[in-house]
Amino acid sequence: MHLAARSVRHNDAVDYQQILAEAAAAARATAGQGRVADYIPALAKAPADAFGMALATADGELYGVGDWERRFSIQSVSKLFTLVLAIAHGGDELWRGVGREPSGNPFNSLIQLETEHGIPRNPFINAGAIVVTDRLLQQTGDAAGAVLDFLRTESGNPSLDIDPEVAASEAEHGHRNAALAHFIASHGNLLGDVDTVLAHYYRHCAIEAGCGDLALAGRFLARHGVRADGSRLLQRSQAKRVNAIMLICGTYDAAGEFAYRVGIPGKSGVGGGILAVLPERATLCAWGPRLDAAGNSVAAMAALDHFTTATGLSIF
Numbered sequence: 001m002h003l004a005a006r007s008v009r010h011n012d013a014v015d016y017q018q019i020l021a022e023a024a025a026a027a028r029a030t031a032g033q034g035r036v037a038d039y040i041p042a043l044a045k046a047p048a049d050a051f052g053m054a055l056a057t058a059d060g061e062l063y064g065v066g067d068w069e070r071r072f073s074i075q076s077v078s079k080l081f082t083l084v085l086a087i088a089h090g091g092d093e094l095w096r097g098v099g100r101e102p103s104g105n106p107f108n109s110l111i112q113l114e115t116e117h118g119i120p121r122n123p124f125i126n127a128g129a130i131v132v133t134d135r136l137l138q139q140t141g142d143a144a145g146a147v148l149d150f151l152r153t154e155s156g157n158p159s160l161d162i163d164p165e166v167a168a169s170e171a172e173h174g175h176r177n178a179a180l181a182h183f184i185a186s187h188g189n190l191l192g193d194v195d196t197v198l199a200h201y202y203r204h205c206a207i208e209a210g211c212g213d214l215a216l217a218g219r220f221l222a223r224h225g226v227r228a229d230g231s232r233l234l235q236r237s238q239a240k241r242v243n244a245i246m247l248i249c250g251t252y253d254a255a256g257e258f259a260y261r262v263g264i265p266g267k268s269g270v271g272g273g274i275l276a277v278l279p280e281r282a283t284l285c286a287w288g289p290r291l292d293a294a295g296n297s298v299a300a301m302a303a304l305d306h307f308t309t310a311t312g313l314s315i316f
C-alpha cells in the first residue's frame with residue numbers, strides 16, 4: 001500500500017506547492033545534463049542552469065517554484081497558440097494544409113515534405129507551424145501580434161513582449177526555415193508572401209514569457225476551450241483535439257518518450273520551456289534551458305515526470 005499512499009485521486013486536494021518543490025529537486029538532479037540551444041545565436045545567452053516551474057489551476061490559482069517568473073524565449077511553445085488561434089478563426093479548413101500525425105523526425109526536418117507534397121505532418125514541427133502562421137496571418141493580418149495579444153490577455157500580463165534581438169537572430173540564421181517555407185510555397189501551400197510569413201513566425205517564436213505567464217495562458221486547454229474571462233476560444237471537441245495533438249506531436253520525435261514518462265499533453269520549445277496540460281485540473285509550465293538531443297528541456301522533463309509520477313495525476 002505504501003506505493004499508492006502518495007498518489008491522489010482526481011478530486012483529492014494536492015499540496016501543489018510541496019509537489020512543485022519536489023519537482024524542482026528532481027530537475028536540479030539533472031544539473032549539467034544537456035546543452036543550451038545555440039543554432040540561434042541569441043538563444044545561447046540563456047542562463048543554462050536556471051530552473052522554474054509554475055502551475056495554474058483550472059479556476060485560476062497560481063503556484064510557482066524557482067525562477068518561475070523569469071522570462072525566457074518561448075520558441076516552439078508559441079506553435080500551440082498559433083494553432084489554437086488559427087482553429088478559432090478558421091475551423092477545420094486548416095487541416096487541408098497540415099496533417100496531424102506524429103512526424104518521428106526532428107522539428108526542423110525537411111525530409112517528409114518532399115514525399116508528402118508540401119503538406120507538413122503536423123502543426124508542431126517547424127514546417128507545420130509555418131503553414132499555421134500563414135493561415136493566421138491571412139485571418140488576422142498580424143499573426144505574431146495575435147499570439148502576443150492572446151498571451152498578454154490570458155496571463156493578465158500586458159508587459160509581455162517580443163525580444164527583437166532573438167527574432168533578428170532567427171531571421172539571420174533561418175536558412176532551414178526559409179528552405180521549408182519556400183518548399184511549401186512551391187507546392188502552393190502558402191497563401192502569403194514567404195518572407196512576411198517567416199517574419200511573423202520568427203517574431204512569435206521570440207516572445208518572452210515566464211512559466212507563470214504560460215501556465216495561465218494555457219489554462220483554456222484545461223477548461224475545455226474556455227478562456228479566463230469565461231468566453232469560449234475553442235469548442236469542447238476542438239480543445240480535446242488540440243490536447244491530443246500535443247500529446248502525440250508536442251515534443252517532436254520524443255513525443256513517445258514524453259507520453260511514457262509524463263503522460264499528459266505537452267508542448268516544448270528550444271528556449272527550454274514545456275507547457276503541459278492536466279485536463280480539467282491545471283496547466284503546468286517548466287523551464288530549464290539545457291536541452292536533450294531532441295530539443296526538449298532535460299530539467300523540465302524531469303520535473304514534469306516527477307509531478308505526474310508523485311501525484312498519480314496524468315491522463316492515463
Ligand SMILES: NC(=O)CC[C@H](N)C(=O)O
Binds near residue numbers: 076126170268269271
Ligand atoms: N523547437 C523549437 O523551439 C524551434 C523553434 C525555432 N524558432 C526554430 O524555428 O528553429
